[in-house]
Amino acid sequence: IQKRDVQLMKLNELPAETKDGKLIRLKANIEIPEEVDAAIGHGADGIGLYRSEFLFIRPGGLPDEEEQFLAYKHVIQAMGNKPVTIRTLDLGGDKLKHNMKEFSSGEKNPILGWRAIRFCLAHPEIFRTQLRALLRASAFGNLRIMFPLISGLGELEQSLQILGDVRQELRSKGHSVADHIPAGIMIEVPSAAMISDILAKRSHFFSIGTNDLIQYTVAVDRGNENIAYLYDPMHPGVLRFLKMVIENAHKAGIVAGMCGEMAGDPLYTMVLLGLGLDEFSMSSFGIPQVKQIIRSTSIVEAEEFVGRLMEMDDCNDIEHLLRTTMEEKFDITDFRR
Amino acid sequence: IQKRDVQLMKLNELPAETKDGKLIRLKANIEIPEEVDAAIGHGADGIGLYRSEFLFIRPGGLPDEEEQFLAYKHVIQAMGNKPVTIRTLDLGGDKLKHNMKEFSSGEKNPILGWRAIRFCLAHPEIFRTQLRALLRASAFGNLRIMFPLISGLGELEQSLQILGDVRQELRSKGHSVADHIPAGIMIEVPSAAMISDILAKRSHFFSIGTNDLIQYTVAVDRGNENIAYLYDPMHPGVLRFLKMVIENAHKAGIVAGMCGEMAGDPLYTMVLLGLGLDEFSMSSFGIPQVKQIIRSTSIVEAEEFVGRLMEMDDCNDIEHLLRTTMEEKFDITDFRR
Ligand SMILES: [Mg+2]
Ligand SMILES: [Mg+2]
Numbered sequence: 001i002q003k004r005d006v007q008l009m010k011l012n013e014l015p016a017e018t019k020d021g022k023l024i025r026l027k028a029n030i031e032i033p034e035e036v037d038a039a040i041g042h043g044a045d046g047i048g049l050y051r052s053e054f055l056f057i058r059p060g061g062l063p064d065e066e067e068q069f070l071a072y073k074h075v076i077q078a079m080g081n082k083p084v085t086i087r088t089l090d091l092g093g094d095k096l097k098h099n100m101k102e103f104s105s106g107e108k109n110p111i112l113g114w115r116a117i118r119f120c121l122a123h124p125e126i127f128r129t130q131l132r133a134l135l136r137a138s139a140f141g142n143l144r145i146m147f148p149l150i151s152g153l154g155e156l157e158q159s160l161q162i163l164g165d166v167r168q169e170l171r172s173k174g175h176s177v178a179d180h181i182p183a184g185i186m187i188e189v190p191s192a193a194m195i196s197d198i199l200a201k202r203s204h205f206f207s208i209g210t211n212d213l214i215q216y217t218v219a220v221d222r223g224n225e226n227i228a229y230l231y232d233p234m235h236p237g238v239l240r241f242l243k244m245v246i247e248n249a250h251k252a253g254i255v256a257g258m259c260g261e262m263a264g265d266p267l268y269t270m271v272l273l274g275l276g277l278d279e280f281s282m283s284s285f286g287i288p289q290v291k292q293i294i295r296s297t298s299i300v301e302a303e304e305f306v307g308r309l310m311e312m313d314d315c316n317d318i319e320h321l322l323r324t325t326m327e328e329k330f331d332i333t334d335f336r337r
Numbered sequence: 338i339q340k341r342d343v344q345l346m347k348l349n350e351l352p353a354e355t356k357d358g359k360l361i362r363l364k365a366n367i368e369i370p371e372e373v374d375a376a377i378g379h380g381a382d383g384i385g386l387y388r389s390e391f392l393f394i395r396p397g398g399l400p401d402e403e404e405q406f407l408a409y410k411h412v413i414q415a416m417g418n419k420p421v422t423i424r425t426l427d428l429g430g431d432k433l434k435h436n437m438k439e440f441s442s443g444e445k446n447p448i449l450g451w452r453a454i455r456f457c458l459a460h461p462e463i464f465r466t467q468l469r470a471l472l473r474a475s476a477f478g479n480l481r482i483m484f485p486l487i488s489g490l491g492e493l494e495q496s497l498q499i500l501g502d503v504r505q506e507l508r509s510k511g512h513s514v515a516d517h518i519p520a521g522i523m524i525e526v527p528s529a530a531m532i533s534d535i536l537a538k539r540s541h542f543f544s545i546g547t548n549d550l551i552q553y554t555v556a557v558d559r560g561n562e563n564i565a566y567l568y569d570p571m572h573p574g575v576l577r578f579l580k581m582v583i584e585n586a587h588k589a590g591i592v593a594g595m596c597g598e599m600a601g602d603p604l605y606t607m608v609l610l611g612l613g614l615d616e617f618s619m620s621s622f623g624i625p626q627v628k629q630i631i632r633s634t635s636i637v638e639a640e641e642f643v644g645r646l647m648e649m650d651d652c653n654d655i656e657h658l659l660r661t662t663m664e665e666k667f668d669i670t671d672f673r674r
Binding site for chain 2: 107108110111112113114118122151152153154190191192193194195212215216217218219220223224226227230232235236237313314315316
């Protein structure tokens with residue numbers, strides 16, 4: 001295993017390019033600014049998902065603009081001209097109540113609850129503070145902003161409106177802000193997937209959040225051990241959703257990325273290539289193995305493979321063909337089970 | 338209002354037929370056997386949803402086969418040759434724990450939890466007892482069996498397998514069972530909607546459960562007052578799902594019905610007609626008003642109307658056109674808000 005790790009690390013300087021020449025972006029998911037070193041060390045083409053939650057969860061009150069600015073700037077600067085996608089707050093009040101006296105929690109179904117963009121739009125002071133910190137940090141590198149849990153066009157338009165307001169406010173006060181900051185959304189709610197053609201017209205990029213998308217699509221809390229078996233990235237309904245979202249992104253001329261666990265699991269790399277995914281974002285440590293698969297596959301064969309999987313009706317048949325093919329094709333026998 | 342009620346009641350003997358001759362089935366949702374009288378009194382074409390839960394929730398242990406048999410037989414007999422669709426148990430252990438000593442509840446997200454068909458497949462003794470009672474009652478009229486919360490083909494196939502086993506077992510013991518008992522499914526999980534073409538091949542009918550389908554599609558617990566505003570039957574993603582499911586039912590030659598609240602709300606009657614819905618099931622009291630709208634509309638104009646709604650990107654525009662059109666077109670000013 002150690003020998004293979006060394007081989008994989010050698011891949012760092014090589015591009016994630018398929019045998020027929022499609023260049024894929026492999027990016028890192030990070031939770032805290034310090035992880036940026038591992039991202040660089042593993043050859044990440046950027047940060048695909050910087051979760052901003054760590055600042056909000058730690059005790060001691062909500063972070064002010066300055067604290068956030070410094071945290072965001074650290075990562076943006078460290079990555080140089082590589083893109084850094086920072087997701088706006090993706091929490092609900094249940095996780096913030098120790099920092100927000102006025103908040104009383106107690107939701108019966110928090111996964112279907114007052115979270116993420118819903119929470120931010122209802123608490124504009126928290127949202128605007130974060131956006132101010134982000135925009136100020138944008139002057140130091142290549143920032144992208146990503147809104148989580150968008151379910152419809154209204155939420156996206158409201159978020160963009162507030163972002164525009166904050167930008168104008170900062171500029172009028174003499175702060176420097178990058179000229180172009182791509183603003184994209186996570187596609188993780190089924191309704192967003194269903195109208196991804198509409199949302200693509202107002203987004204600079206998509207990042208598919210498979211963890212939530214799968215949970216909502218099959219109506220399963222995967223933390224619930226009695227039913228976690230239903231959480232299946234290879235459910236044909238999930239595959240169709242992925243295909244639909246990626247196609248709609250491409251029709252609108254925007255990039256389709258993914259930052260859920262599925263993106264970092266080498267078992268699914270060929271499937272995602274075949275579906276047309278442009279960017280994979282994952283834990284830094286997963287990048288070399290996924291890159292290795294990408295470099296030994298062509299888009300043509302990946303598309304043909306996905307086509308065969310998608311003609312099957314039964315999850316078990318799909319899973320079986322997927323595993324046997326990946327195990328035969330690549331010298332990898334330790335796919336996560 | 339009383340005068341209109343009398344007029345509406347006169348409709349009972351008239352068919353729910355559009356101006357251009359499509360005959361719609363209007364059926365009743367009932368919770369307890371006694372409600373069957375109201376269903377007949379309001380001219381229901383059958384029972385579209387008989388919730389079997391009342392027997393399981395009352396204290397005193399789970400109902401045995403005989404108690405269930407009598408309850409089901411009562412409704413089936415009372416409806417004569419009109420169809421009675423009985424849904425198998427649609428509860429999770431949280432609602433049954435007073436009747437099941439071994440069950441410890443405490444799910445964090447019960448709406449995404451161990452419920453309905455998932456619970457029944459994990460407790461085959463409960464499921465088989467109910468199916469035995471249903472099949473025995475089938476000899477007394479026109480029964481249809483409906484499985485709730487199907488998320489994929491596997492659950493449907495397992496359920497049909499068990500149903501077949503129970504039928505054989507009963508026959509071999511000399512019980513009489515109806516020759517043909519249509520077995521259908523609720524479409525209320527996004528993954529089921531996404532693969533409704535696949536599921537339609539193994540189902541005798543679909544009944545769209547809009548309450549859950551909308552909750553999962555927009556990822557909202559509508560009981561959560563902070564976010565209930567996102568629960569929107571006119572979300573364009575929901576409309577597309579409805580269209581997809583109904584079209585897939587028709588391609589497979591099966592009936593597409595609906596038993597969620599949307600089916601009984603006259604505000605949506607024209608939309609649902611335009612989408613091609615064949616059967617509407619609702620509280621008995623709602624039947625006359627929905628029938629009145631159906632009788633004063635044509636499929637052609639309903640399709641044209643839905644076409645216009647579905648070209649719109651924004652929920653608010655859709656909602657506005659819907660309300661103004663329905664209020665102008667029909668002499669109804671008290672649409673639920
Ligand atoms: Mg998420
Ligand atoms: Mg339901």
